[in-house]
Amino acid sequence: MSEKSAGPGRTIGTLARETGVNVETIRFYEREGIIPAPPRTAGNYRLYGPGHVRRLAFIRRARDLGFPLDVVRALLALADQPDRLCGEVDDLVVEQLHEVERKIADLQRLRDELDRLAHQCRGGRISECRIIEALSP
């Protein structure tokens, strides 16, 4: 076994490899209060347990889905309260869905404009370039 990963007590580099989160990013999350500060070894190394792995994996998945960090924070807080109703979680997901849909719509408009622009090039000099013209007043 090359990595002592299952038990409680991995260093930050091992945690990084296990979760696919950068070492610097993990420290950044700790500074931001998104993950709790872990205990330290005698040599001042951070020591993470399985709980940290789960929390960080959760964060990574949420970030991969595009949730901003403060929403990730909210999701984590909700996940920690098993008795509350699911509604708030669903609301956050739906809101993120709409956000993504808005961004897609914006980018599609952009793509159409760029497409039109790209097709205007007739290969002459810049002085008669339709693209530059289209950008000029």
Added chain:
Amino acid sequence: MSEKSAGPGRTIGTLARETGVNVETIRFYEREGIIPAPPRTAGNYRLYGPGHVRRLAFIRRARDLGFPLDVVRALLALADQPDRLCGEVDDLVVEQLHEVERKIADLQRLRDELDRLAHQCRGGRISECRIIEALSP
């Protein structure tokens, strides 16, 4: 006439209103060397002429199309050389088009995942929430 805008000699606020670019952003562009520093009045106010209006309007359009600032810089440099061929301009537009298409594809994958996630909510407690489960390891 409420704004002396046509002739040469508007202050930064007037330029901002004419072009739809924020006052702070105009000063930022000047610091970044994207627009040249204009002459000043006796009272140290920036005084812009029609050339500045055109350049800033060009920048705004390019930014609205999502071009990053360094590409805007390149487009401006090309626009200033009327004898060069249009090819480079077209290349920049096509590259930006592809960039936008990549982003759309990424966001569409995200949307599909979020959509699946959002439909998993059965309205129970968080302890049995499928969304939280899906985010957990």
Added chain:
DNA sequence: CATGGACCCTGTACCAACTACAGGGTCAAC
């Protein structure tokens, strides 16, 4: 026991592209 290399620590600066002040000066109107 020393030493090398992989790993860890803190702290700071940097990225894009702005935005938001703070703390002051200018200008025109009333």
Added chain:
DNA sequence: GTTGACCCTGTAGTTGGTACAGGGTCCATG
């Protein structure tokens, strides 16, 4: 002469990290 709108510089904050610099720790090998 004073108000209020506008302008000036300079600095810090935004988001979500990344990239060092300059040091300390750990462990295996010689």
